Amino acid sequence: MSAPTDKNVSRPATRPATTIVAAGRRPEWTGTPGHPGAVVNPPVWRASTHLYPDMATLRAHPGNEDGHFYYGRRGAPTQWALAQALTELEPGAQHGGTVLYPSGVSAICGALMTVLRPGDTLLLTDNAYEPSRAMARGLLADLGIKTVWFDPMDSGAFAALCPGARAVLLEAPGSLTMEVPDMPALIGAAKAQGLAVLVDNTWASPLGFAPLAHGADISIMSLTKHVSGHSDVMMGSTTAGAQWYRPLRLKAQAMGLVVSPDDAAMMLRGLRTMGLRLEKASANALALAQWLSGRAEVAQVLCPMLPGSPGHAFWARDFTGGCGLFSFVLKGGTARARDALIDALSLFGIGYSFGGFESLATPVDPAAIRTASPWPRPREDGTREEADRFAVRLAIGLEDVADLMADLDNALAAWSAAR
Numbered sequence: 531m532s533a534p535t536d537k538n539v540s541r542p543a544t545r546p547a548t549t550i551v552a553a554g555r556r557p558e559w560t561g562t563p564g565h566p567g568a569v570v571n572p573p574v575w576r577a578s579t580h581l582y583p584d585m586a587t588l589r590a591h592p593g594n595e596d597g598h599f600y601y602g603r604r605g606a607p608t609q610w611a612l613a614q615a616l617t618e619l620e621p622g623a624q625h626g627g628t629v630l631y632p633s634g635v636s637a638i639c640g641a642l643m644t645v646l647r648p649g650d651t652l653l654l655t656d657n658a659y660e661p662s663r664a665m666a667r668g669l670l671a672d673l674g675i676k677t678v679w680f681d682p683m684d685s686g687a688f689a690a691l692c693p694g695a696r697a698v699l700l701e702a703p704g705s706l707t708m709e710v711p712d713m714p715a716l717i718g719a720a721k722a723q724g725l726a727v728l729v730d731n732t733w734a735s736p737l738g739f740a741p742l743a744h745g746a747d748i749s750i751m752s753l754t755k756h757v758s759g760h761s762d763v764m765m766g767s768t769t770a771g772a773q774w775y776r777p778l779r780l781k782a783q784a785m786g787l788v789v790s791p792d793d794a795a796m797m798l799r800g801l802r803t804m805g806l807r808l809e810k811a812s813a814n815a816l817a818l819a820q821w822l823s824g825r826a827e828v829a830q831v832l833c834p835m836l837p838g839s840p841g842h843a844f845w846a847r848d849f850t851g852g853c854g855l856f857s858f859v860l861k862g863g864t865a866r867a868r869d870a871l872i873d874a875l876s877l878f879g880i881g882y883s884f885g886g887f888e889s890l891a892t893p894v895d896p897a898a899i900r901t902a903s904p905w906p907r908p909r910e911d912g913t914r915e916e917a918d919r920f921a922v923r924l925a926i927g928l929e930d931v932a933d934l935m936a937d938l939d940n941a942l943a944a945w946s947a948a949r
């Protein structure tokens with residue numbers, strides 16, 4: 531389900547904080563013919579069957595675009611409003627649109643299925659979200675698609691891999707280890723060889739990084755994270771310009787993918803406050819990252835917004851925002867001591883997600899899944915300490931940062947006692 535924006539958008543160009551409030555609220559989706567725009571939000575249109583007034587209307591093909599009633603699998607105004615809002619938020623998507631999927635993973639799958647054919651080669655960043663790696667090893671391999679993994683921090687080596695490849699899937703920063711690569715260099719090298727460039731932009735959202743404006747072809751998001759913001763609904767999206775929007779839409783239709791209007795309404799509700807939540811979570815995260823980097827128990831803090839973190843200079847140059855998700859590496863210790871640290875936290879849930887209003891902590895063990903880049907990764911000064919391999923990923927929420935700091939202080943004491 532998706533919506534183009536090249537029609538019916540009559541607002542003047544606005545800045546992102548304004549766009550996020552106004553986007554997708556077409557008067558015909560938030561009112562009745564006699565009362566256009568009568569309410570603020572589009573109602574939840576629960577509909578599988580769409581009705582036609584007469585045979586002539588049924589026979590006239592309504593066009594394969596959203597904004598046309600046809601059948602439930604093509605969505606109705608609630609889903610169209612969300613898709614259009616996401617398109618309006620994505621710089622560079624003006625003549626394309628957004629396709630919605632039941633999860634972020636299905637959005638990644640939909641994008642890969644759109645750009646790849648049997649016999650093709652995919653380049654995949656070595657620090658990718660683990661289910662993306664699993665998709666390459668399983669689903670794509672079964673279809674005769676080869677995957678080559680690369681170190682995202684080595685733009686020169688990446689450029690040498692591009693000739694002959696069909697597509698690349700990038701992620702910035704990496705899901706667990708948070709390196710920010712030189713995105714313009716990677717995208718430029720891939721486009722010079724004609725690759726389709728896909729970016730998993732879940733960490734930054736379009737408020738923090740604009741993949742299409744940087745030359746990428748498809749911007750992918752797990753809406754489950756920042757857009758939902760409340761840890762209670764799952765969805766994914768792909769947003770693209772004119773070249774890839776229709777192929778993405780047709781592939782999603784071929785796979786029969788739909789999202790429910792109830793979930794779309796939840797996502798629209800979350801979207802309206804996303805900018806505010808990201809600002810607060812980023813400020814909290816940066817304060818905690820700075821504090822952790824001064825702690826004797828901590829070997830390294832991996833937080834894109836923190837000077838000295840891998841790729842911070844690229845973040846400062848290319849990004850317009852951050853979020854609450856970052857990791858830190860403990861100085862030596864054992865896996866058991868790290869478990870003690872996480873168990874000692876009382877304000878952090880233990881769970882695999884981020885972008886909610888509440889804080890979370892999980893253990894990070896990248897060594898087991900890296901194939902093209904080393905872990906522990908060398909520091910900016912070139913040093914690398916093998917013992918410093920146990921890391922923790924924190925998803926920082928909207929709590930008072932002083933309470934989170936006190937909780938972490940207590941947990942570090944538990945780690946020291948257990949190590």
Ligand SMILES: *Cc1c(COP(=O)(O)O)cnc(C)c1O
Pocket residue numbers: 633634635636659701705730732733752753754755764765766
């Ligand atoms: C969570 C996540 C996904 C998958 O999203 P789901 O909605 O959980 O399927 C994809 N990419 C990144 C970077 C994620 O963090």
